[in-house]
Amino acid sequence: MEERYNPQKTEEKWQKYWAEKGLFEVKEDPSRPKYYCLEMFPYPSGDIHMGHARVYVIGDVIARFKRMRGYNVLHPMGWDAFGLPAENAAIKHRIHPARWTEENINYMKGQLKMLGLSYNWKREINTSEPDYYRWNQWLFIKMFERGLVYKKKSSVNWCPSCETVLANEQVVDGRCWRCESEVIPKELEQWFFKITDYAEELLMCCDQLPGWPERVLTMQRNWIGRSEGVEVDFPIKGSEKILRIYTTRQDTLYGVTFMSLAPEHPIIPELVKGTPCERDVMNFVEKAKRQGHILRASAEVEKEGVFTGAYAINPMNGNEVPIWIANFVLMEYGTGAIMAVPGHDQRDFEFAKKYGLPIKVVIVPETRDERQETNSETRDKRQETSNNKNSSLVTRHSSLEKSLVTEPALSLSKGHSSLKCAYEGEGVMVDSGPFTGLPTVEGKEKIAFYIEEKGLGKKAVNYKLRDWGISRQRYWGTPIPVLYCDNCGVVTVPEEKLPVVLPMDVEITGKGGSPLVGVEDFVKTKCPRCGGPARRETDTMDTFVDSSWYFLRYCSPRADKCPINGEAVSYWMPVDQYIGGIEHAVLHLLYARFFTKVMRDLALINLNEPFSNLLTQGMVVKDGAKMSKSKGNVVPPNYLVDKYGADTARLFCLFAAPPEKDLDWSDQGVEGAYRFLGRVWSLVYKYKDKVNSGIGDIKDLDEHSKALVRKTHQTIKKVTTNIERDFHFNTAIAALMELINEIMAFKPENSEDFAALGFALRQTALLLSPFAPHIAEELWEALGGKQSVFNEAWPRWDEEAIKEEEIELVVQINGKLRSRLMIPAGLAYEAMKERVFNDPKVLEHTKGRSPKKVIIVKGKLVNIVI
Ligand code: ANZ
Numbered sequence: 012m013e014e015r016y017n018p019q020k021t022e023e024k025w026q027k028y029w030a031e032k033g034l035f036e037v038k039e040d041p042s043r044p045k046y047y048c049l050e051m052f053p054y055p056s057g058d059i060h061m062g063h064a065r066v067y068v069i070g071d072v073i074a075r076f077k078r079m080r081g082y083n084v085l086h087p088m089g090w091d092a093f094g095l096p097a098e099n100a101a102i103k104h105r106i107h108p109a110r111w112t113e114e115n116i117n118y119m120k121g122q123l124k125m126l127g128l129s130y131n132w133k134r135e136i137n138t139s140e141p142d143y144y145r146w147n148q149w150l151f152i153k154m155f156e157r158g159l160v161y162k163k164k165s166s167v168n169w170c171p172s173c174e175t176v177l178a179n180e181q182v183v184d185g186r187c188w189r190c191e192s193e194v195i196p197k198e199l200e201q202w203f204f205k206i207t208d209y210a211e212e213l214l215m216c217c218d219q220l221p222g223w224p225e226r227v228l229t230m231q232r233n234w235i236g237r238s239e240g241v242e243v244d245f246p247i248k249g250s251e252k253i254l255r256i257y258t259t260r261q262d263t264l265y266g267v268t269f270m271s272l273a274p275e276h277p278i279i280p281e282l283v284k285g286t287p288c289e290r291d292v293m294n295f296v297e298k299a300k301r302q303g304h305i306l307r308a309s310a311e312v313e314k315e316g317v318f319t320g321a322y323a324i325n326p327m328n329g330n331e332v333p334i335w336i337a338n339f340v341l342m343e344y345g346t347g348a349i350m351a352v353p354g355h356d357q358r359d360f361e362f363a364k365k366y367g368l369p370i371k372v373v374i375v376p377e378t379r380d381e382r383q384e385t386n387s388e389t390r391d392k393r394q395e396t397s398n399n400k401n402s403s404l405v406t407r408h409s410s411l412e413k414s415l416v417t418e419p420a421l422s423l424s425k426g427h428s429s430l431k432c433a434y435e436g437e438g439v440m441v442d443s444g445p446f447t448g449l450p451t452v453e454g455k456e457k458i459a460f461y462i463e464e465k466g467l468g469k470k471a472v473n474y475k476l477r478d479w480g481i482s483r484q485r486y487w488g489t490p491i492p493v494l495y496c497d498n499c500g501v502v503t504v505p506e507e508k509l510p511v512v513l514p515m516d517v518e519i520t521g522k523g524g525s526p527l528v529g530v531e532d533f534v535k536t537k538c539p540r541c542g543g544p545a546r547r548e549t550d551t552m553d554t555f556v557d558s559s560w561y562f563l564r565y566c567s568p569r570a571d572k573c574p575i576n577g578e579a580v581s582y583w584m585p586v587d588q589y590i591g592g593i594e595h596a597v598l599h600l601l602y603a604r605f606f607t608k609v610m611r612d613l614a615l616i617n618l619n620e621p622f623s624n625l626l627t628q629g630m631v632v633k634d635g636a637k638m639s640k641s642k643g644n645v646v647p648p649n650y651l652v653d654k655y656g657a658d659t660a661r662l663f664c665l666f667a668a669p670p671e672k673d674l675d676w677s678d679q680g681v682e683g684a685y686r687f688l689g690r691v692w693s694l695v696y697k698y699k700d701k702v703n704s705g706i707g708d709i710k711d712l713d714e715h716s717k718a719l720v721r722k723t724h725q726t727i728k729k730v731t732t733n734i735e736r737d738f739h740f741n742t743a744i745a746a747l748m749e750l751i752n753e754i755m756a757f758k759p760e761n762s763e764d765f766a767a768l769g770f771a772l773r774q775t776a777l778l779l780s781p782f783a784p785h786i787a788e789e790l791w792e793a794l795g796g797k798q799s800v801f802n803e804a805w806p807r808w809d810e811e812a813i814k815e816e817e818i819e820l821v822v823q824i825n826g827k828l829r830s831r832l833m834i835p836a837g838l839a840y841e842a843m844k845e846r847v848f849n850d851p852k853v854l855e856h857t858k859g860r861s862p863k864k865v866i867i868v869k870g871k872l873v874n875i876v877i
């Protein structure tokens with residue numbers, strides 16, 4: 012050990028040592044408990060900054076800590092290597108996506124190593140390698156055989172600038188998530204994964220993930236979007252046809268004043284054929300189709316429609332209502348047709364106002380107070396209260412009648428011109444035939460029952476979740492293992508012919524569809540079934556496929572008969588701790604859960620859910636903005652490591668904020684972390700020879716040595732429990748800093764003191780090791796450690812040693828016994844005096860008067876003279 016802390020030298024030494032010893036390589040070992048710690052693998056974009064590095068550092072602390080706690084820890088790393096930026100780089104810099112990706116991986120791997128992250132590099136995976144993506148293809152085929160893959164023509168989000176199809180979630184406010192161009196709809200043949208088959212299970216299992224943040228679970232539940240309602244058949248006037256609608260608000264059936272169809276609804280042509288409305292309707296339909304789904308589904312879209320000239324008959328009361336077409340009704344949801352209730356649905360309300368259609372009120376809030384607020388913000392609250400209420404119908408009814416008489420707002424509502432918006436809340440049904448007077452909750456049930464009984468329709472469940480479109484008209488992705496034969500039609504590539512290798516010799520121009528279309532050797536092939544000529548599919552898979560099962564691949568990364576080795580998976584899975592950004596709260600996590608269930612049903616694994624615990628780390632913020640390349644405020648780890656060393660960079664990230672919170676970058680904070688490590692180094696350097704010579708027992712210590720040992724045990728407890736409880740590394744490090752202050756103030760005199768000091772310093776090295784692993788190794792070695800600090804057990808604290816010894820102090824005032832109090836034995840004079848004068852009984856007698864004299868008989872008695 013050198014006298015001065017030299018982080019670069021220390022870090023190089025220990026990184027080399029770890030690599031040579033293969034310290035972080037692990038094998039399945041059923042005799043030991045396992046711990047699988049995983050950070051979301053990165054896209055090799057070329058450079059990592061401290062915003063990215065933070066998540067890896069958090070994961071690394073957990074992995075190292077669990078290892079010292081006796082677990083067999085799997086902590087792997089790899090590359091989500093397919094994707095758009097590689098192709099964009101190819102267009103811009105004329106570099107092959109494969110080379111660009113490889114160079115980036117090499118550079119980033121160097122950055123990760125520089126940070127001293129304890130990865131098991133032997134398990135590294137790269138999704139752009141045939142060894143990996145062949146299993147995407149294999150899984151695709153297995154899913155195809157199970158009916159979980161299908162092809163259909165569908166309107167997709169098309170980014171004209173990237174010339175690619177975007178998933179719904181890649182469209183942000185109608186714009187491409189990468190380039191921000193406006194997204195337009197386009198009809199294409201697409202491959203889909205049938206994730207909707209798993210909608211119910213994916214939803215139910217959200218209740219079985221207590222280790223996930225509630226926020227993420229809510230996002231998953233909302234994304235799946237289950238709703239319960241009824242499908243009701245409305246006969247079409249003067250026709251044999253019926254119009255089937257889906258509603259969750261059958262309690263509003265008496266308030267229907269018109270119907271709305273999706274522009275794509277198949278009944279439209281026959282409704283208008285040969286009528287005066289035909290031309291207007293068909294024009295509108297064309298226009299609405301061009302508008303695109305995302306926009307049409309958003310709340311802000313201008314509601315537009317056209318009358319078809321036809322009427323439907325409300326099966327509840329026989330009323331005739333006009334059938335309209337409306338842009339905001341989507342063909343993909345429910346039945347593609349709705350009964351419009353402008354009194355109680357805001358979209359219908361806006362539509363009715365615009366086209367002068369009648370508005371009818373059939374639900375009123377339960378009490379007068381509630382009635383007055385009709386804005387939708389109070390809706391949720393109101394729903395909650397009305398659901399919980401179980402007062403009888405009679406009282407509701409009477410309060411209702413009272414308000415009907417006294418409140419002009421409602422009577423006006425019949426004429427509806429004064430209504431400002433729809434009342435979407437729960438309440439009591441009015442003007443609803445035999446159901447009048449029922450609370451909505453009950454009315455819903457009764458009407459659903461009535462509809463089924465009379466054969467007017469049936470109960471139905473709907474999900475917002477759509478099937479997962481995986482086709483991408485891009486080059487840098489997994490080729491879809493399908494070909495098209497003139498004789499046999501769609502044929503999947505036989506298993507033994509996998510992988511379908513992505514050709515390297517392509518021209519990437521950024522124009523047109525998939526660059527693969529132009530690669531004749533690739534496209535032209537023979538049909539494996541009939542031997543005739545066939546063409547290969549030129550679309551590639553969405554890269555979310557790659558990341559949907561990579562965590563399983565890490566368990567047996569070189570398996571070559573199957574995507575995974577079942578035994579390895581059953582030992583390592585589930586992932587005990589998964590760490591990544593909140594931006595993946597919906598898609599990646601949902602797809603990964605879906606794949607896990609599919610692979611279970613393919614009998615590949617025996618597992619329902621992949622991730623037991625999830626930590627979503629906060630952002631790194633600098634100068635008030637999220638650290639990112641585009642904001643120009645990135646701090647590359649290289650800079651920090653060159654100047655201060657990796658341990659300082661790590662310590663700062665961990666100390667500045669708890670993992671789930673945003674971290675505000677501060678150069679002073681980095682300096683502070685560096686100085687702290689320097690202090691620890693100097694302390695160890697100063698005392699190492701003394702504390703190593705004849706490592707003494709920490710028994711028979713005097714009070715000041717005992718206090719140091721006690722503080723050490725307290726620190727062990729604090730650090731351990733803070734890591735264990737929600738990974739509060741910042742408070743753990745704060746406790747370590749306190750201990751270091753105590754050690755610095757400690758003045759050893761005799762061999763017992765040095766024994767106590769040695770104990771404190773060695774525990775410090777152990778406790779510091781997950782956070783600042785390199786310096787900890789060096790300190791540990793200097794303090795006589797015989798092996799890597801990471802092969803040592805995590806320190807334990809002694810509950811007995813933590814307890815402060817207490818003594819009873821007798822307090823006399825003017826010679827009279829006034830109080831007895833318990834104080835810690837080693838308390839210094841001033842601190843003892845403070846306790847005495849703050850004692851309530853003493854206060855009572857001194858009444859704030861200052862004492863003439865205070866006599867202390869150490870550790871026994873205080874005599875105050877006033
Ligand atoms: C009548 C009604 C009255 C409705 C009312 C709401 C309030 P969730 O919970 O999202 O499933 N809807 C049904 N299919 C639709 C489609 N294809 N496109 C657009 N909207 C559609 O909501 C179901 C409600 O969304 C249904 O209930 C229907 O409007 C509308 F006071 O029917 B409702």
Ligand code: ZN
Pocket residue numbers: 496497498499500502538539540541542543
């Ligand atoms: Zn064929």
